[in-house]
Amino acid sequence: MKNVSPILEAKNLVKSFGRVMALDHCDFDLLPGEILAVIGDNGAGKSTLIKTLSGAITPDSGELFLAGQKIQFGSPIDARKQGIETVYQQLAMSPALSIADNMFMGRELRRPGFMGQVLRQLDRPAMEKFAREKLNELGLMTIQNIRQPVETLSGGQRQGVAVARAAAFGSRVIILDEPTAALGVKESRRVLELIVEVKARGIPIVLISHNMPHVFEVADRVHIHRLGKRLCVIDPKDYTMSDAVALMTGAKEPDTERSAA
Amino acid sequence: MKNVSPILEAKNLVKSFGRVMALDHCDFDLLPGEILAVIGDNGAGKSTLIKTLSGAITPDSGELFLAGQKIQFGSPIDARKQGIETVYQQLAMSPALSIADNMFMGRELRRPGFMGQVLRQLDRPAMEKFAREKLNELGLMTIQNIRQPVETLSGGQRQGVAVARAAAFGSRVIILDEPTAALGVKESRRVLELIVEVKARGIPIVLISHNMPHVFEVADRVHIHRLGKRLCVIDPKDYTMSDAVALMTGAKEPDTERSAA
Amino acid sequence: NDHTASACLITKTDTNPFFVKMREGAEAKAQELGMQLRSYAGRIDGDHETQVQAIETCIADGADGILLTASDTSSIVSAVEQARDAGLLVIALDTPLDPANAADATFATDNFRAGELIGAWAAARLGNDARNARIGLLNINVSQPSVGVLRNQGFLTGFGIDVGNPNRWGDETDSRIVGHDVSDGNEEGGRRAMENLLAQDPMINVVYTINEPAAAGAYQALRAINRENDVLIVSVDGSCSGVADIQDGVIGATAQQYPLSMASLGMEAIKRWAEDGVKPDPTPGKDFFDTGVSLVTDDAASGVESISVREGLNRCWG
Amino acid sequence: MTDRNNSFEKIAPEPTADIALPAFAPASTGFLSRLQHLLHSNPSMVPLIVLLMSVGVFGLVLGERFFSPFALTLILQQVQIVGIIAAAQSLIILTKGIDLSVGAIMVLSSVVMGQFTFRYGIPVPISIICGLICGMACGAVSGLLVSRMKLPPFIVTLGMWQIVLATNFLYSGNETIRAQIIETEAPLLQFFGTKFSIGGAVFTFGVIFMVLLIVGLAYALKHTAWGRHVYAVGDDIDAAELSGVKTGRVLLSVYMLSGLICAFAGWALIGRIGSVSPTAGQLSNIESITAVVIGGISLFGGRGSIMGALYGALIVGVFTLGLRLLGADAQWTYLLIGVLIICAVAVDQWIRRVSV
Amino acid sequence: MTDRNNSFEKIAPEPTADIALPAFAPASTGFLSRLQHLLHSNPSMVPLIVLLMSVGVFGLVLGERFFSPFALTLILQQVQIVGIIAAAQSLIILTKGIDLSVGAIMVLSSVVMGQFTFRYGIPVPISIICGLICGMACGAVSGLLVSRMKLPPFIVTLGMWQIVLATNFLYSGNETIRAQIIETEAPLLQFFGTKFSIGGAVFTFGVIFMVLLIVGLAYALKHTAWGRHVYAVGDDIDAAELSGVKTGRVLLSVYMLSGLICAFAGWALIGRIGSVSPTAGQLSNIESITAVVIGGISLFGGRGSIMGALYGALIVGVFTLGLRLLGADAQWTYLLIGVLIICAVAVDQWIRRVSV
């Protein structure tokens, strides 16, 4: 693994909110094709880290590299254009718009021919068909109507829609911030399967989760975040869940030799 | 258990949102001193059920009984006055106000003497001290400043504050809608311990969760919700987690004899 | 012809006492003559669209004639034409239209003349001091409606100041003018405007005001710095409370108009038009029927014709 | 009770997205609650129904005087300016903004059209284009301040209102350009005033323009990506930004389009009043906001249909004309319109609150 | 770099709630960014600083003419009505509402005080109490419509504005009660106009009342449960309801209090203009909203301090008088105030955007 260069890499990220230093010279790297889990206490700065990776937050200092190239994201759109798709913890949906509208927000399909090119009409049937397929893949069959506004969905259903969106469009990196937090057992399972499927397509995934069994089930490497920085990266095969929790909460110090590259 | 009369009971609750029937003649009962878990698929209607129990939603029809007395809640305040304290899935906090302000919302402490009685001045120091203690009990020590606005907290920190509020003030029933969804491992553990502590105080708890290990660890009985109604109530000692999941998702039919009272 | 004649009265606003009086006059006359009367008004001074809508409503309503005090004397002309084409008699009250012959007749105060009277009176009162008078002018609002411009420029002319463009206030160069401000024609605006001018030059000694409420406001401002007795305030309107203000020494002189007679003359003209098809004639020598304006003051100045406060009170807005 | 079986929880295994289920019928099935349910499923119909009802009531009371093609089309002519401005206002309000400068932009644009033609002798079509550009530029300034500098729209347009209005008075020298001159020398300026009649009904190009504009905007808002983005921005601008909408660009486009529409309203205004008057339109902001809100568009952004703005403008127009024809005194008319504004919204709210 | 070690993530085990940490210093430590940080931690200071700066600038340019006790206290007198009204407006805006009827309520209350005294011969103190009750009742109507029927405040107060204003004109018969009569027969009505001077500075009771009112409200909002509830309702009304605030009652109390304050403004108005005039106060809504927003209170509710409303009113007053003293003519003053409104808010925004 030593020779593989990371697809997404961050060095020395710093981000503070007023007096709170959410990222404190934090490093990060994601290797091609892997599932990287990020774990850490509440408020450790995980969400802030992935927001800087996805362009939603501009760091105060630090550098980002995508496939070895130094990049800067001015907005989430820039990151999306590079194929980085993110599910945020607060979901980022427009409550009054339909599920299909939300899935295609910012990359709508237009009808072919005159209606689409001149009148710029949306291709609603195509978008709805696609949205329905993606939701079915996730097993979110309790959603009755693809035209229903997102605000009428239950918390878990919304989360499902967000995950489906990311999985459908992510081409280079998919970042999931606690995607199963509000999901039922069955749905959580589907999301984990989906993560593995996406990995099989060769797309690397960043997964933030507080659910250790999930993390240890799917992750190739585990980035342990503590007090705004990367404490260490471990291989889940070499560590037990309680080791990970102990590291995360500061009950144990990392063992530099054993930690994964 | 047959002889104990329920502390909180609901019969034939119906609630629909437009064409969606979130509660379809649903029954519910909570026995004194027990931990009752409510599990079910996303969108099964769990949140809607507990919202009717806590007065946040008025059901279209159906009856509520508290300690055998028929009651009607016009608002969450009515329920709180009866000692029913709820943590909602969407948390119900005022983002711009401080942690202490939020914890005491609607039951503020006033200073003694002239300042409090005539000028109605709040007793900020007392409220902040109390809030800090309650947060410490939950191990939410990463929260630096009790005066900081809730909107600057991480998702998990907010959840912690909400749980602390309910535990501090609930006197007859505490209802928790997915209290550990956004919490870290350590914090989740603290919440579970807290639930057990509260039970030890003799206060019954309704716990909605998608986390089967948590449910099976603490629950005395498990209410399985499906398609807007109670499918059955089981004793977690008699069933395995996969049985429960199978019931919840419809893969298995309930066995009327074995299910708990 | 058993059809009772019906008329519309359209005023700039229905909150200004001047127009209230005008409406009272029209209503009384309508009762006397057995006519039907509908009254309309804009919401604020300068609310032109509502007046256009009112004219259209009158047409739809099949009225015989319209009495109109126009907010925008030239823009209203198209709507007036439409009404005249539909066979209605349109009479401009208080303010001539632009051009004046756009209406069938005009019963109006000569606002320029009203200004001229108070200007001449103020100059005569000051005598030689007029050459180094410090003048403050409180106009109505920044949109410079024609009534306000005419009174203002009339005052300056009467006082003996070169007005520059007679269709605009504010372009004068005479150093005696301390400044212009806007008062919205009410007490509050009058006081604020006066205070602003006083802050610029506390020694102002002549104040022109667009109407009497503004004058009352200006007086309060002067009183606050104890200068109420050494400043001449002149105004236009001659309302009963305005004339009473002269009696109390608030205002030095005012130019009195006669809205009630405008309205009743107008009603009579419409009655005649509805019954006999006869249009009224203008005052000889003017392109409108001048209902007259008199200077009211107890402090008559030589060379300026005036009536006493007692007479002013008798005739106020008659 | 069979209706209940159609509720969605029962239909689990297959996604049944497009099946139109019969409306859910609650326990109380009186006529009122059925009506409420019907309207609830179509909230943009509410102002339309209020409109039709008010036309009906006034028609009954006033008879022919109101129910004539002349009177009814008169209403259309009377609301055309407010209707056009309300379309501009709706766009802004859909993005959670508010535009207090609409009336001022309208008047300045019409003054530019007039003064360019008559003061500088510029050919009329070019003057008109300059006027339209002027309106769009005013919108662009507000748009830049709102989208780039993130200033609150209320305060930006409050400032712009004063700036544009003062500019208008200073530039025009408060001088009206008279209708007669325009008619003989630059009739194109009065283009939107051109009348044609069908039966006894008299329409003007301005009325047609208003209707076409609103229908066109309704299409754009519903069926193009831009329209969806406008709603998303109004709904939750942070979420929209995170999910890939160029929110800055959407906001700017909305303010510029709204400025352009106001400029068109200025052109239509010349057609309506014949002349170019710098003092017109002083109440346009409040009137357009009234129309938009009565039309059911939420002031908190992201909800409502632009057709509502048209209905809202018409409702006010119907009440105004109807009450005038009834001979109500002006102050009583204002009082009643005040009451009716509140009632219209109360009805709307009653319908929205169905079974919640 | 040592500052960074103070950032909170390092202080884990003990809750360190009350320790005031040194302000975080970012990489760029220029004067500007230090100022920005300072102000950021105290956003309610921003309008105060803008105010002091504008006083300073005008003082420098105009010298004694502006920096005299006369001119400075004149500003206070000129803003007293707007300041009182802005306090009422702030309360409403803090609950995410807006009140377009403040000016109308003020005028109606003052008319009631005057007419009751002079038309019916009721003793002055009782008339004044009736006027105050009238204002509170108007507020209560709006409050009931907003809190019970959940109608949007904008439209409710738009309707109330028209209703109250029309009532005012109908009831008063558009007749002014003259200052001289009030002075001789009911001087209590002019109570708030009573002057006293300290040095060269002239104050009126109205000015004192405005300051006391705002300080009192600031206390109530910050240090009582009611005040916290007002903020919570404006922040997120559903969350407030769920967490046990009687939102309906809070809203009603806010609207009633606001109506009462408007009635006091009506009383103060009599003191200021001497007479009782039914045509006064027509611009009060827009002026009060301007003051509130310049004062940094968010139109989206729940954020801002009521002291800001006072500063906002004073900023507008300073600019108006300052520009007039600079010799700007009325139209240019309007234009410049428009520009300055935008600039004031832009500065505010720049400060709030620190390091985000």
Ligand SMILES: Nc1ncnc2c1ncn2[C@@H]1O[C@H](COP(=O)(O)OP(=O)(O)OP(=O)(O)O)[C@@H](O)[C@H]1O
């Ligand atoms: N916009 C903001 N303003 C101020 N402080 C913030 C902001 N966003 C995050 N923080 C603070 O930064 C710290 C890190 O927050 P972050 O959301 O990244 O934590 P997290 O690791 O994702 O926690 P969780 O597991 O609870 O989601 C927290 O202390 C939080 O209070």
Ligand SMILES: Nc1ncnc2c1ncn2[C@@H]1O[C@H](COP(=O)(O)OP(=O)(O)OP(=O)(O)O)[C@@H](O)[C@H]1O
């Ligand atoms: N206010 C509402 N308007 C319309 N539909 C609603 C509303 N609230 C809930 N629903 C619908 O009612 C159903 C039940 O929702 P509820 O939130 O009770 O589910 P839940 O069991 O709590 O799910 P989860 O585990 O995902 O939180 C869902 O289909 C949801 O879409």
Ligand SMILES: [Mg+2]
């Ligand atoms: Mg997080």
Ligand SMILES: [Mg+2]
């Ligand atoms: Mg739920």
